[in-house]
Amino acid sequence: MDGIFAYILVLLLFFLSCAFLKKQNRKPETSAKLPPGSMGWPYIGETLQFYSQNPNVFFAAKQKRYGEIFKTKILGCPCVMLASPEAARYVLVTQAHLFKPTYPKSKERLIGPSALFFQQGGYHMHLRKLVQNSLSLESLRKLVPDIEALALSAMNSWGNGTVINTFNEMKRFSFEVGILTIFGHLDTHLREELKKNYWMVDSGYNSFxxxxxxxxxxxxxxxxxxxxxxxxxxxxxxKKMKLLEKDLLGCLLNQKDEKGEILTDDQIADNIIGVLFAAQDTTGSVMTWVVKYLHDDPKLLEAVKAEQKAIYESNEEGNLPLTWNQTRNMPITHKVVLESLRMASIISFPFREAVVDVEYKGFLIPKGWKAMPLFRNIHHNPEFFPDPQNFNPSRFEVAPKPNTFMPFGSGVHACPGNELAKLEILVMIHHLVTKFRWEVVGSQSGIQYGPFPVPLHGLPARFCRESTSYNYKAT
Known part of the structure; x- marks a missing residue:
């Protein structure tokens, strides 16, 4: 009996020692708790609710019930949603090292793991610098005539009275601008092959x-x-031609990192496809919303037409090309673009993942959870944008408060192509309002998601060319 007792005592001491050591090695406990909120159904969480209704309604209801920090589960991922400018700055700027960009592996496979927006650290900064160099203001200045030519080419099939899918047309235009920015003037056969295969990748990007x-x-x-x-x-x-081109491909080919190393062909390919993905759907979506917002506000459309008509006439009735300086001097149209970016909020939130347990304002963001600053909520907060559901470009006569307007993101992962996007939108608007009248066909309300919000059915519209005697009155 004594032997059995001694054996039990040794086992007891052993387990007590293990428990003590485990306690000693455990990370200090935090008093922080998870934010309030609902995690929805097992695995899918609240994905169905999110994708089946207007994101403004979904997120606004959550914020009203739980406050500016709440939890949910979307696409199988536990998330902490953050709806204040301070929180957005915390995640994206001041404490960005605590959060990494994250995307589903299925999407990473289609774009390529070396693409810019999957990266962080030194490699990311090197890539970002290369992309920014190819999209500098000086580079964009030289692209204005080519972007204008692409806009005119895209509009060639409009104006015969047939109904077009506005979103699809705008996506095609954005794709061509992307090809121009990446390769310069690419051989027609290669461009068509790229286009054909890219559309197939794009069509499967959001599939199961x-x-x-x-x-x-x-x-x-x-x-x-x-x-x-x-x-x-x-x-x-x-490489054989050994050209020092200033387009994106040239920048990716001809630059070395601090170790003197150049990018591999696979890394270059991943980043080319990544840039096409980043530019096409988002810019195409914004231009589609611009068409709708102008259609829905005849008085505003008249003001934009008057502004663009003055430029049109100064260019000898459109016989001279647009200039860089003219695109920088479209105050009414520029505010329309900014308000469209705010209203549509194409990027509702960026995907970030906590790399450690993070405590923010008394709440815990566990390691591995997504932390998502809600751009959409911030852009539609009446505290920062009075009467936020009203399309009102004049609100941008005064600069927004810091961290309240982030259509292109913020911090080291902010979109490096934001000036290019605004430029192609301005060029498109100039030719749209000086050459066409249009009417939306079918329902003029409703939103669809794929995954970015666009007007219902891609905004079917009938475009008619203006008569030779230019009429800039709203129709």
């Missing part, structure tokens, strides 16, 4: 990831492989 042959996702993966081969051939040819 699976290994079923013939599914949209698998077709997208195959198209991505073909894209890689096409880009490899373009890169190889550019």
């Amino acid at each position: 990831p699976n290994s079923i042959p013939g599914s949209r996702y698998q077709k997208a993966l195959l198209a991505r492989k073909r894209l890689g081969k096409i880009l490899s051939d373009i890169i190889c040819e550019r």
